[in-house]
Amino acid sequence: MRPALDAELERTRKRGYAIDEQENSIGLRCYAVALPYVDPPVDAISVSITLARLSTQRELEVVDLLRQMRGRITRVVNPMGLGAY
Incomplete structure (x- = not known):
């Protein structure tokens, strides 16, 4: 079980995003x-x-939009110092 989890985490890191498949x-x-x-x-x-x-093209669009939003959120949060806990 742990090797499968480690492998999935590595795929997620390389891909740059996580996928929850009907979990x-x-x-x-x-x-x-x-x-x-x-x-x-x-x-x-x-x-x-x-x-x-969902289609392959739609998946690419969704992931691209998530990455864009990540950039926007990070640009707002970091200058406000809200990232430090």
């Missing part, structure tokens, strides 16, 4: 990106989409 809700896939204003990251943003509305 919480049947028919939904969730994508998440970490918010890197502290190291290691403790916060993330995510979006869920129904599998019926």
Whole structure:
């Protein structure tokens, strides 16, 4: 079990985002990106989409939008000093 978890965590690091494949809700896939204003990251943003509305192109769009939002959030949070706990 632990080797499988370690392998999935490594794939997530390389990919740059996490995927929840119907783990919480049947028919939904969730994508998440970490918010890197502290190291290691403790916060993330995510979006869920129904599998019926999902395509490879839509996945790329969703992940790109998450990355854009991560950048916007980080630019606001870091200058305010809110990343330090």
